Amino acid sequence: MIKVQREDFDVGLELDRLTRGNPHIGGVASFIGLVRDMGGTDRVTALSLEHYPGMTEKKLAEIEAEANRRWPLDASLIIHRYGRLEPGDRIVLVATASPHREAALAACHFLIDWLKTDAPFWKSEETPAGERWVAARHEDDEAARRWTARK
Amino acid sequence: MKILYFAWLRAKIGTAEEDLPLPRGVADVAALLAWLKTRGPGYAEALKDLTAVRVAVNQDYVGPEHKVRDGDEVAIFPPVTGG
Numbered sequence: 001m002i003k004v005q006r007e008d009f010d011v012g013l014e015l016d017r018l019t020r021g022n023p024h025i026g027g028v029a030s031f032i033g034l035v036r037d038m039g040g041t042d043r044v045t046a047l048s049l050e051h052y053p054g055m056t057e058k059k060l061a062e063i064e065a066e067a068n069r070r071w072p073l074d075a076s077l078i079i080h081r082y083g084r085l086e087p088g089d090r091i092v093l094v095a096t097a098s099p100h101r102e103a104a105l106a107a108c109h110f111l112i113d114w115l116k117t118d119a120p121f122w123k124s125e126e127t128p129a130g131e132r133w134v135a136a137r138h139e140d141d142e143a144a145r146r147w148t149a150r151k
Numbered sequence: 152m153k154i155l156y157f158a159w160l161r162a163k164i165g166t167a168e169e170d171l172p173l174p175r176g177v178a179d180v181a182a183l184l185a186w187l188k189t190r191g192p193g194y195a196e197a198l199k200d201l202t203a204v205r206v207a208v209n210q211d212y213v214g215p216e217h218k219v220r221d222g223d224e225v226a227i228f229p230p231v232t233g234g
Contacts, residue, residue: 049233052210054210058210059210091233091234112234119233120233123233135230136230136231140234
């Protein structure tokens with residue numbers, strides 16, 4: 001399931017919904033991304049997340065379908081927020097459920113790595129020195145590329 | 152065609168969205184970007200380094216050789232930074 005929303009989410013409630021009524025699920029893996037304050041002169045006081053409505057949902061659905069193709073998942077969930085967020089706020093939740101932990105853990109890692117390089121979101125940071133757009137990280141491309149080698 | 156701009160490309164160009172007829176002689180993404188650059192200083196500045204620019208046509212990532220047609224939705228934006 002894909003959700004793109006401005007509002008916060010309740011992690012416990014979402015994970016409960018993901019597994020409820022399916023006794024085949026033996027494990028749930030999750031990743032929660034938070035707004036980080038870098039500290040010092042780069043102190044981030046807030047983050048604004050912009051996205052491309054339509055393409056965002058399409059790309060997230062494609063990534064989720066690919067995870068389901070690669071691993072035997074019973075359920076999966078991606079929630080990504082947009083709008084203005086402050087340090088400590090939740091940005092993203094990825095959760096995967098499977099009979100066994102290996103598939104759930106690997107698929108969760110795959111989803112967050114691919115989401116970072118494929119889903120059309122952009123962050124701008126408010127800092128004491130002004131507002132600036134976050135630059136894409138080369139390490140994120142490398143992290144996503146790891147998964148193309150192993151099918 | 153509809154053209155959408157996001158993040159700092161939107162800020163530099165000064166608009167989020169515009170509707171344009173397919174320019175004469177423009178057949179692919181590379182030609183469209185070259186034509187847009189000539190529309191004003193904001194466009195020229197935003198599109199001067201195309202290694203920092205990604206393009207999606209009808210909501211799929213495409214390369215410079217991808218054909219464009221009137222009626223396409225073309226989105227132009229920097230590398231993504233979500234998650």
